[in-house]
Amino acid sequence: MAQENDPSRNPWKSNLPPPDLDQAIKQFFNRFKKWLPGGSPHAFFTLALIFVVGSVLWSAVYTVPSDSVAVVQRFGKYIKQVQPGLHFRYPFGIDSVQIVPVKRQLKQEFGFSTPNATDPNQSLRNIDPQRETQMVTGDLNAALVEWVVQYRISDPVKFLFEVREPSETLRYVSESVMREVVGDRTVDEVITIGRQEIESEALIKMQATSSKYAMGISIDQVQLKNINPPKPVQESFNEVNQAQQEKEKLINEARRDYNKVIPLAEGEKDQRIREADGYRLKRINEAKGDIARFNALFAAYIKAPTVTRKRIYLETMQEVMPRVSSKVILDVDSQSILPLLNLKTEEQANHE
Structure with missing residues (x-):
């Protein structure tokens, strides 16, 4: 100074x-x-x-x-x-x-390279890209992880003078952070359900490390691309995935049938219960009506037995007689020895 x-x-x-x-x-x-x-x-x-x-x-x-x-x-x-x-x-x-280029969004690719890229730091040159992608998960399984880091230069002075080779340093930081994040999760989480959480956590840690090193870089996005198991076990892993997909398919079909049959059975059950309640109320009301009618007739019979008995007889005959198909009326005062009575039924007469 x-x-x-x-x-x-x-x-x-x-x-x-x-x-x-x-x-x-x-x-x-x-x-x-x-x-x-x-x-x-x-x-x-x-x-x-x-x-x-x-x-x-x-x-x-x-x-x-x-x-x-x-x-x-x-x-x-x-x-x-x-x-x-x-x-x-x-x-x-x-x-x-x-x-x-402070207003241009730059990116670095890990595990693959875009042909004819203008940025020399976008991907590794003359080096096997699988070296970056080979990682060990938290359950001691291996996975090939490809990802992209998109960033901008926020402070040109720091980018040029604070860190030697800032673009290459960012590659080392990104690879280190991604290995740390993937190493905290199982292989199933890395390949299937945990991709979004890995991207968010890796973005936060990369930005914190870049700020700590005063690299003058702002990380915009971390995006996972292809994630596959190693080639020697890839076929077996695909078979396991197919079995899991088949399992999920059968479970979904069973749930579909369950949702189709159970509500129908529940509806029929409710219908039967309502019909039984209706029949029960009907029989109870009919019985109460018969009791009230019988009590009324009994009270009338006590007051006038002869008239009531004759009225009951006439009402009964009025209800029964329309149901009889053929009627035979005999005169009780007839003096004939053998009154003519055709006892053949109508069906037998038609056959003859």
Whole structure:
């Protein structure tokens, strides 16, 4: 810190900030216009001066894309950040500029690689991708895990100067965190039901580690891709999965039949119970009605036995007689020896 504040080591020989580059270039152009000769004897000098000026402009002008910022260093020391657009710098290596894509979402792939990727740090080159995917789960089983980390550069200064090789460091951090998270779960959780929890936990731990190392990186998403068992046991694992799927299928079919038959039986049971209750109430009411009717007749019989007996007889005959198909009426005062009575039934008569 003492050396940084020492005026003798300051190339500008003062504690004042360095002059504005844009204004210095404008002053140079104004002076250059005064130097231009008006006659042909100075043509060679004019061409040489134009060449020098062109070289200076060629090395002094640079453009920053719209999705990036430029980090300017002067003799290796950080000076400032420059926003997108056309800018000037001190030429011939005095100022060096590094373009950092802060608004672009970058990604790193583990276990596979996208062909023709423009980012050299997106995947490993000339290395077997299965080296990253081979992991041991919490129940001591093996699994091949492929995943993608999507991130952005949040602080260009930290990204460039705080950590050496930040993109490669992020790969090591991501692989370490993913192995830790997968090692806390069973192989069934990793392959089937625990994918979302693994992604969320890995995202939190990766971001915490990146912040701890001051990498200047913001993790946006961790997404699991293909997760498979090792090739020697993959066929057996698929058979187990098929058996589990068949088991789930049979359970679902049994539940479907259960939900179809049981409610129907419950409905029939309720219907039978309601019918029995209705029949019970009907018999009880009929019995009570017969009792009331009998008591009324008995009271009337006590008051007038003869009339009541005759009325009961007539009412009974009025109810019975319509049901008789054929009727035979005999005169009790007849003096015939053998009254003619056809005893054959109607069916026998039709057969004859």
